[in-house]
Amino acid sequence: MMKPRLSMLAAVAIISASALAYEVLLMRLFSIIQWHHFAYMMISMALLGYGVSGVFLALNRDRLAPLFPVAIMTNMLLFSLSVPACFLLAQQIPFNPAEILWTPVQLLYLCGIYLILALPFFFAANVVGLSLYQYKNQVSSIYASDLFGAGLGSVGVIFLLFILFPEQILTVLTLSGILAALLVSSYTFRASKHWTTVSLIIALAVIFIPTEWMTLKVSPYKSLNQLLHVPGTKIIDRYSSPLGSISIVKSELTPLRHAPGLSLNAATEPPEQLAVFTDADNMSAITRYDGNPETLGYLDQTTSALPYHLKQLTGILILGAGTGSDILQADYHAIKHIDAVELNPLVIDLIQRKYAAFAGDIYFGAPINIHIGEARGYLASSDKTYDLINLSLLDAFGASAAGLYSMAENYLYTEQAIEEYLHHVSPDGYLSITRWIKIPPRDEPKLLATVINALKKTGVREPGRQIIMIRGWQTSTLIVKNGALSADEISRLKQFCDERSFDPVYYPGISEGEVNRFNIQQQPYLYQAAAALLGDNSPAFIDAYKFNIEPATDDKPYLFHFFKWRTLPEILPLLRSGGSFLLESGYLLLIAALLQAILASLLLIALPLWLCKAKLGIEADSKNHLHMPVYFFCLGLAFLFIEIAFIQKFILVLHHPLYAIAVMLSTFLLSAGAGSYFSTHLSHSPEKYAFMLPIAAIALLSTGYSLGFEVIAGFLLKTGHLSRYLYSIILIMPLGFCMGMPFPMALAKISQTTPALIPWAWGINGCASVISAILATLIAMQFGFTVLIFLAVALYGVAAWCFPE
Amino acid sequence: MKRVKHLIFWLVVIGIILLLFSSHVIAEDMFRQQRQALVDVIKYDVLRTRDFLNQEALDDRVLDALRKVPRHEFVPDDQRPYAYQNRPLPIGYGQTISQPYIVAVMTDLLKLKKNDRTLEIGTGSGYQAAILAELADSVYSIEIVEPLAKQAATNLKRAGYDAVHTRTGDGYYGWEEAAPFDGIVVTAVASHIPPPLIKQLKPGGRMIIPVGAPFMTQYLVLVSKDTDEKVTTRQILPVSFVPLTGKH
Incomplete structure (x- = not known):
C-alpha cells in the first residue's frame, strides 16, 4: 500500500492554504478595484475551477496517473504562476458593473474574468484531486491535509493583510506554491535537479519583478479616483488591514468640505479636512480642529444634532466613531463624558497618532474614552448607562x-x-x-x-x-x-x-x-x-x-435586504429609463450568481455523467452512478450551510466579525481535518453502518446548539473575552471533527470498489461548495440561520441514505 | 484624348467632393432623425412619470433644445454611436454624461425664460450647458477637472455655443461676478448644497441637483427660493414607480 510521505502531505496543505488565502485575497482585491458585490460573484464562479478540475481528472486520470510526480509538480508551479498572473490579467479587463444594463459587452468581460480567475483554483484542485487518486488507500490523510491547510490559510491571510498590502500578498502566495513544489521535488520524489532549478528561477523572478506590475487598477468610477482628478489632490498615506484598505487624500487647492446632511440654512463651511477612503470608496473626513468649537458650527446644522437640543446631556456613547465627526459634534455641544467605540484599530490609530495634531487630539484625554471593538460586544461587557447612544x-x-x-x-x-x-x-x-x-x-x-x-x-x-x-x-x-x-x-x-x-x-x-x-x-x-x-x-x-x-x-440580520419578488415586474420595464436603483441589485446578483453556479455545475456534473459514463468508470448497472453524486453533492451543500450558519451565530457571541470569522472558520477546518484523519478507524470498522455515526453526531450537535443557542450565548456572554473564544472553539471542535469524516469515509469506500470515481467525487464536492455558499446566504436572508441549520441536517440525512455501496 | 482624361479627372474630383459633402449632410440628417426619435422616447417617459413631475409634458422649448443640440459632439468618439440612446455615457475621468431624459427633466424643472441667467457647476462634456444656452441668454459653467473643462470648451465652440462662459475651477463659491442666477444646475456630486450657491440664487430662482452614483440617478432635488427668500427643496423620483403600497 502506497503511503504519502509527510513532505507530500505538507505540500498539499500548503497549496490548500494558499488557495484559500487567494480566495480571501481576491475578495479584498476586487473590493478595492471594483465593488464588493461583483467581487463576490466573480470569486464564487472562479471557485468552479474545483469542479472543472474534478471532471478533467476524471476523464484523464489514466493518462495522468503514471506521470504523477511530473503532473503534481507542474500543477503546483502553474498555480504559483497563475496566482499573480491571472489577477493582473483580470484587472486589465475594463469591466464596469454600472454599465451592464446598457452595454451587453460588459457581460462578455464578466465571463472573461470568471474564466481567468478560475485557472489558479483549477491548478490547486488538480493537486489535491491527483493526490487523492494517487493515494487512494490513504484518502483520509490527503483530505485531512487539505482541510488543515485551508484552516491555516484562513488565519494566515488575515494576519498577512495586517502587515502587507493586498497586492504584495500575491507574491507571498506564489512563493508558498513554489515552496510546495520544492518540497515534493526534493523530498517526495527526489526528482531531477531541473525541477529545483526551475522553481528557484520562478521564485527569484517573482521576488525581483518590477513593482509597477503589481499596481492595482482601481475603477475610474470609484470616488477615490474621481477625487484624484481634482487639481492639488494626492494620496499621502496608504494602510492595509483585513477590514479594508485605507487611503488618506490631501487636497491642497480645493477644500474638501465634507458635511453630509447639512441644513439649507447653514452659513458656515467645514474647516480644512483630509479625506479617508476605505477600499477606494466610502469617503469620510478627518477635520482640522484647533480647539475652538466655533469652527464646528456646521455640525450643529445636521439632523443628527437633534438629541443635543432636547435636553442637557452628560454622558454619551458613540458607536462607530470612525474619523471623529460625531465626537466633534458632541464636543461642540460641550458634552462632559464621551465613550466612543470603533471597530477598525487602524482608523483610531490615524486620529490618535499620525494625524493627532491635525485632528486636535480629540481622541486623547477627557472627556473622551475610546474603545476598539464591536458595538454590541462593548455593550454586552459593560453595565454603564448613557444619556445618549448615537449611531450615525x-x-x-x-x-x-x-x-x-x-x-x-x-x-x-x-x-x-x-x-x-x-x-x-x-x-x-x-x-x-x-x-x-x-x-x-x-x-x-x-x-x-x-x-x-x-x-x-x-x-x-x-x-x-x-x-x-x-x-x-x-x-x-x-x-x-x-x-x-x-x-x-x-x-x-x-x-x-x-x-x-x-x-x-x-x-x-x-x-x-x-x-x-x-x-x-x-x-x-x-x-x-x-x-x-x-x-x-x-x-x-x-x-x-x-x-x-x-x-x-439576529437570526435574519439583513437590514439592507429590501427586495421583494412581487415588485420585480413593476421595476423591470423601468430599468432602461433609469430605474435601476429600484432594483436592490445586491439580492438579484446573488440569484444570478446562484443560477450561473447551478448551470455551470450541471454542465460539469450532469453532462459528463450522461456522455462519458464508461470513461468515468461507472458501470452500467451500478446503483452508485446516482447515489454517489447525490451523496457528495449533499455533503458539499450541508458542510458549508452548517459552517456559515454557526460562524454567523458565533459572531454575535464573539462580536468582532473579522476575528470571529477567522477563529471559527479555522476551528471548523482544522477540526474537520483531524476528523478526516481519524475517519480511517471508522472506515476500517467491521460495522456496516459506521458511516452513520458521524452523521448522527452532526445532526445531534447542530440541532442541540441551534435550539439551545440562547442559553449558550447567555452563558458565553457572561464570561471573559478570552474564555468566550475558548469555549466557542471547544463547542465547535466536535462538530467540525464529525463533519470532516463523511467525505473521506465515502471516498475510502469508493477506493475499494470503483477508485476511478474519486476525482469525479472531488469535482462534485467542489461544485456543491460553490452553490452552497451562495444558497446559504439566500436561505438565511429569507428564512434565517436556524432554518439553514435544519436544512443542513436534512441534507446530511439524504447523504446517509445515499452512502456509496 | 487628353481632354477626355482631363474631364474624367475633374468629374471624379467633383464626385468625391459631392460624396464627402453629401455624406456629411446624410450623417447630419441621420443624427437629426435620431434626435427626434430620442425626443419621442423622452416624451413617452415623461408621460409615464407625470405624477411625479406634476405635469403632463415637458416645455416645448426644452424638447426643441434637445432636438437641436448635437449630443454626438459632446461625447468621446467611441461613444458616438450611442449618442442618441436614452442612456448615460462615460466621458472619461470617471465622469458620465447624464441620461438625456434626466437632462430634459432637470432643465424643464428650472423653468427658464429667454433672458434668464443660469449657472452650471460641473460642465462635464458641455452638453447640459449647450441645452441651457438654447433656452437662456446667459450661461455660466464651471468645471474643476482641467482636461474635462478644456474638452468641454472645445466641444461648445465647435457646436456653435460660443456664448457660454466657461471657467476651470472650484464651483463651491459659484460665479460671484455674474450672480444672482435664475437657475443653477449642480451636476458635480457634492456632500451638501453649498451655501454660497443658495445665496447666489435669485428670489424666485431654482436650483436642480441629481443625486446618485455614476450611471445611476436616484432622485432629483429641486431647491426653490421664493420671493421672501424662503428656501425649500422638492425630492423628485425620475421614474414612474409608485412607492409604498399604492396601486399601479
Whole structure:
C-alpha cells in the first residue's frame, strides 16, 4: 500500500492554504478595484475551477496517473504562476458593473474574468484531486491535509493583510506554491535537479519583478479616483488591514468640505479636512480642529444634532466613531463624558497618532474614552448607562443607495441590538440613529419597524409615545427615548426643525400638516409609514409595502435586504429609463450568481455523467452512478450551510466579525481535518453502518446548539473575552471533527470498489461548495440561520441514505 | 484624348467632393432623425412619470433644445454611436454624461425664460450647458477637472455655443461676478448644497441637483427660493414607480 510521505502531505496543505488565502485575497482585491458585490460573484464562479478540475481528472486520470510526480509538480508551479498572473490579467479587463444594463459587452468581460480567475483554483484542485487518486488507500490523510491547510490559510491571510498590502500578498502566495513544489521535488520524489532549478528561477523572478506590475487598477468610477482628478489632490498615506484598505487624500487647492446632511440654512463651511477612503470608496473626513468649537458650527446644522437640543446631556456613547465627526459634534455641544467605540484599530490609530495634531487630539484625554471593538460586544461587557447612544451614517451613501449591502449581515440594526442599546440608555435618555434618505424609503421604515418591535418586546405598550423622527433632504434621524416624551421636548424639537428647515416625520401628537413643508416629497412617505407601523395595521402595511421592510432580527440580520419578488415586474420595464436603483441589485446578483453556479455545475456534473459514463468508470448497472453524486453533492451543500450558519451565530457571541470569522472558520477546518484523519478507524470498522455515526453526531450537535443557542450565548456572554473564544472553539471542535469524516469515509469506500470515481467525487464536492455558499446566504436572508441549520441536517440525512455501496 | 482624361479627372474630383459633402449632410440628417426619435422616447417617459413631475409634458422649448443640440459632439468618439440612446455615457475621468431624459427633466424643472441667467457647476462634456444656452441668454459653467473643462470648451465652440462662459475651477463659491442666477444646475456630486450657491440664487430662482452614483440617478432635488427668500427643496423620483403600497 502506497503511503504519502509527510513532505507530500505538507505540500498539499500548503497549496490548500494558499488557495484559500487567494480566495480571501481576491475578495479584498476586487473590493478595492471594483465593488464588493461583483467581487463576490466573480470569486464564487472562479471557485468552479474545483469542479472543472474534478471532471478533467476524471476523464484523464489514466493518462495522468503514471506521470504523477511530473503532473503534481507542474500543477503546483502553474498555480504559483497563475496566482499573480491571472489577477493582473483580470484587472486589465475594463469591466464596469454600472454599465451592464446598457452595454451587453460588459457581460462578455464578466465571463472573461470568471474564466481567468478560475485557472489558479483549477491548478490547486488538480493537486489535491491527483493526490487523492494517487493515494487512494490513504484518502483520509490527503483530505485531512487539505482541510488543515485551508484552516491555516484562513488565519494566515488575515494576519498577512495586517502587515502587507493586498497586492504584495500575491507574491507571498506564489512563493508558498513554489515552496510546495520544492518540497515534493526534493523530498517526495527526489526528482531531477531541473525541477529545483526551475522553481528557484520562478521564485527569484517573482521576488525581483518590477513593482509597477503589481499596481492595482482601481475603477475610474470609484470616488477615490474621481477625487484624484481634482487639481492639488494626492494620496499621502496608504494602510492595509483585513477590514479594508485605507487611503488618506490631501487636497491642497480645493477644500474638501465634507458635511453630509447639512441644513439649507447653514452659513458656515467645514474647516480644512483630509479625506479617508476605505477600499477606494466610502469617503469620510478627518477635520482640522484647533480647539475652538466655533469652527464646528456646521455640525450643529445636521439632523443628527437633534438629541443635543432636547435636553442637557452628560454622558454619551458613540458607536462607530470612525474619523471623529460625531465626537466633534458632541464636543461642540460641550458634552462632559464621551465613550466612543470603533471597530477598525487602524482608523483610531490615524486620529490618535499620525494625524493627532491635525485632528486636535480629540481622541486623547477627557472627556473622551475610546474603545476598539464591536458595538454590541462593548455593550454586552459593560453595565454603564448613557444619556445618549448615537449611531450615525455608518455606511457610505453610494453603496447604501444602490442596494449593494443587501447580502451583508449587519448586527447593529436588529431587534435584539435595539433592545441592547435601550438597556444601556439611562431613564429619559435617548437612542439616536441617523440614516441616508432614500426615495422611495426603504431602510428608514424597516428600521422603524425594527425599533417598534424591539420596544414592544421590552414591554412598552405604546411605542409611539417614545419615538421621534425628523428628516432633511439628505438624512433622517430616528430617536427613541427611554420614557415618554414631554411637551417641552416636543417644542424644542419643533424649534430645532424650524431653524434648520428640517421636517418632523413623527412625534407623539404630530399632525399631517407639519410633515412636508421644507423638504417636500410627493407624499409624506415616512410620516405615512410611521403612522401605519405604529397603528394596528402594521403587519398589513409591511406586507403591502413594495419593499421588504420586515424587522431585522439576529437570526435574519439583513437590514439592507429590501427586495421583494412581487415588485420585480413593476421595476423591470423601468430599468432602461433609469430605474435601476429600484432594483436592490445586491439580492438579484446573488440569484444570478446562484443560477450561473447551478448551470455551470450541471454542465460539469450532469453532462459528463450522461456522455462519458464508461470513461468515468461507472458501470452500467451500478446503483452508485446516482447515489454517489447525490451523496457528495449533499455533503458539499450541508458542510458549508452548517459552517456559515454557526460562524454567523458565533459572531454575535464573539462580536468582532473579522476575528470571529477567522477563529471559527479555522476551528471548523482544522477540526474537520483531524476528523478526516481519524475517519480511517471508522472506515476500517467491521460495522456496516459506521458511516452513520458521524452523521448522527452532526445532526445531534447542530440541532442541540441551534435550539439551545440562547442559553449558550447567555452563558458565553457572561464570561471573559478570552474564555468566550475558548469555549466557542471547544463547542465547535466536535462538530467540525464529525463533519470532516463523511467525505473521506465515502471516498475510502469508493477506493475499494470503483477508485476511478474519486476525482469525479472531488469535482462534485467542489461544485456543491460553490452553490452552497451562495444558497446559504439566500436561505438565511429569507428564512434565517436556524432554518439553514435544519436544512443542513436534512441534507446530511439524504447523504446517509445515499452512502456509496 | 487628353481632354477626355482631363474631364474624367475633374468629374471624379467633383464626385468625391459631392460624396464627402453629401455624406456629411446624410450623417447630419441621420443624427437629426435620431434626435427626434430620442425626443419621442423622452416624451413617452415623461408621460409615464407625470405624477411625479406634476405635469403632463415637458416645455416645448426644452424638447426643441434637445432636438437641436448635437449630443454626438459632446461625447468621446467611441461613444458616438450611442449618442442618441436614452442612456448615460462615460466621458472619461470617471465622469458620465447624464441620461438625456434626466437632462430634459432637470432643465424643464428650472423653468427658464429667454433672458434668464443660469449657472452650471460641473460642465462635464458641455452638453447640459449647450441645452441651457438654447433656452437662456446667459450661461455660466464651471468645471474643476482641467482636461474635462478644456474638452468641454472645445466641444461648445465647435457646436456653435460660443456664448457660454466657461471657467476651470472650484464651483463651491459659484460665479460671484455674474450672480444672482435664475437657475443653477449642480451636476458635480457634492456632500451638501453649498451655501454660497443658495445665496447666489435669485428670489424666485431654482436650483436642480441629481443625486446618485455614476450611471445611476436616484432622485432629483429641486431647491426653490421664493420671493421672501424662503428656501425649500422638492425630492423628485425620475421614474414612474409608485412607492409604498399604492396601486399601479
